[in-house]
Amino acid sequence: MINFRNWFGGMVVSLLLLGCSASEQSLATQGDWYQIGYRDGIAGHQQRSYRDLHQLGAVQMADYDEGYDDGVTKYCNPDFAYQIGLSGQYYDGVCAGTSAGNQFRMEWQRGWDQYTSH
Structure with a gap:
């Protein structure tokens, strides 16, 4: 018998994780590199390299850096x-x-x- 709570909880977590990565890709597609940087900074993550960011699209490094700095300042x-x-x-x-x-x-x-x- 399937434990509905565990199955449902797992599905919610999977959907949330999928939504997070999709929204980051969406931000990159929209060219909102400031917001991607801000999210990294406010979460306390290390700053990503140009190479890592370029996998998302045509990166605007100055915008990412500005957002990252603002996020780190708040964090x-x-x-x-x-x-x-x-x-x-x-x-x-x-x-x-x-x-x-x-x-x-x-x-x-x-x-x-x-x-x-x-």
Whole structure:
């Protein structure tokens, strides 16, 4: 017998993941490289290379870089770093070199330590 909850939950997750990648491709098709960069930055991801982005289409690197910088600026707010660590999100060092980078890392580490101690 099929466990409906597990099957349905798996389908929802699959559709959400498919929707995320489709929306990124859609943004690239529309030429909205700022938004792609912003999404990478606000999620705390490392900046992608031209080669990686070119797989999505005719990349506008300056737009991507501007969006990425804006996203990282919002992500690196030390007021939210503790919660990011506490939620189990790994920190990839994107705030290093920013004015709040050290404070962000310390607050994230405090949350991460509590997350991993459970």
